[in-house]
Amino acid sequence: MATEAETGGFNIHPMDQFIVSPLFGDGEVHWYTPTNVTLWMAIGVLCVVLLLVVGTRGRAVIPSRHQSLAELTYGFVHKMVEDVTGKEGLKYFPYIMTLFMFILVANFLGLIPAAFTVTSHIAVTAVLALAVFFGVTILGFVLHGKKFLGLFWVTSAPLALRPILAVIELISYFVRPVSHSIRLAGNLMAGHAVIKVFAGFAVVAWVAPLSVLAITAIYALELLVAFIQAYVFTILTCIYLKDALHPSH
Template sequence: MADVVAIGEEHAAGGLNIHPMDQFIIYPLFGDGGVGMFTVTNATLWMAIIVLCVVLLLITGMRGRNVVPSRAQSIAELAYGFVYKMIEDVSGKEGLRYFPYIMTLFMFITLANFLALIPASFSVTAHIAVTAVLALAVFVTVTVLGFVKNGASFLGLFWVSSAPLVLRPILAVIELISYFVRPVSHSIRLAGNIMAGHAVLKVFAGFAGALGLFAFIPVLAITAIYALEVLVAFIQAYVFTILTCVYLKDALHPHH
C-alpha cells in the first residue's frame, strides 16, 4: 500500500502526468508486504464481490419464480435462455450437458466486466493472470473431454480429410499449433480489450481534470467511450463464451 501511495504522490508532484495503467495495480488489502500466492488483494476482494453478485442474481433472483417476474428474475431468465440457446446452436443438444459450467463462465465474466465500469472499482478481467486461468480451464476441460468421449479418434480434429492428401500433413501441423494457441488468444482477447478501454477512459479523465473550462470536451469523449465500454463488456463475455462452445463442439465432434 505504501508503494501505491508513493506512486500517487510522485504523479501529483509532476503536474499533468497521466498514468492510465495505475488503476490495474494489485496490492494487499492487509499490511504493506508483497503480493504472494495466498495474499488477500484488491483483486481477491473484487472477485469475491463478483461471485456474490452472481449468486444473488441467479439464486436469490429466481427464488420466487413469479409469473410476473421481478427485474432480477427477468435478467436471470434472459441470461439463462441466452446461454442455453447459444450452447444448443453451436455445440448441439449433447453440449447442453455442460450448460452449468458455461453459464458460470458467462455470468462471471459479464458481471466482472460490468462491475469494473463502476468508478473506483477494479477490473479483474483486465489481468491476464485471471483470463489465462479461465482460458486454460476451458482448454484442459475440452481436451480431456475430447479424449474421454472419442479416444484416439479425437486426433482426427487435426487431420483435414477433405484436403488433398499431400497437404494433409502440413495442415495437421498448422491445426496442432492453432489448437495449442487457443488458450493464449482466448485469454489475451478478453484482457486486452478490457484493459485498453479502461486505459483510454483514464487518459481522458486526466485531460478533463487539467483543462479547466474546456473540461467538457474530454467529458463528452468519456461519455461516448463509456457507452462503448458498456457494449464491449457484454461483447467480450459473449465472445469468450461462444468460443468455449466452439471448442466444446470440437471435443464432442472432432472429425472434419
C-alpha cells in the same frame, strides 16, 4: 512560468488502476495474500449468486425484474450452447453459464468508479482459458480416444496437403488459450486505460468539456465491450466444446 508537467496537470498514469495491492497493509503480495483482485472477484461471485439464486427463489408466474433478468440470461446462454454444440453439449451448460456470468459481471463491475477490473489481468483470464482448453481436450480424448486426433487431420483436403494442414491445425489448437485469454484482458485493459488518459486531461480548463464528452462516449462503448467480450469468450468456449464432441472435419 511553470509547465503543465511541473504543476502536475498532465501527471497521468493510466496503468496504475491495474496494480494488484494487498487489502491489509502495504507488504508484498503472495499467492495467499487477500488483494483488491480477491475482493472484486468475491463481489462478482456474490452478485451472480444474488441474481441467479436469490433473485429467482420465488419462481413467480409473473416474474419480478430480477427474475426476468435471470431468466433472459439463462435462455440466452442456453440457446447459444444448443445452437453451437447441439443437444449433446447441454449437459455442460452449467459450467458455460457460470463462466459467462462471472466474466459479464466482472466486466461491468470494473466500470464502477474506484472498482477493480479483474478481467483486465491476464492471470485471471489465462486461468479461465486454460480451464476451458484442458477441459475440452480431456473430454475429447475421453469421448473419442485416438479418434479425437481426427480434429487435426483434414480429410477433405488433398492427401499431399494434409500433413501440412495437420501441423497448422495443431499449432492453432495450442494457441487457443493464448488468444482466448489475451483477447479478453487486452480489450478490457485498453478501454479502461483510454478512459483514464482522457480523465487526466479534464484538469485543463479549455480541454475539460471535450475530455468529459470523450469519457462519456468511451464509457458507453465500454458498456458494449463488457458484454461483447463476455459473449465472445463464451461462444468460443462453445466452439471448442463442439470440437471435443464432434472432432472429425
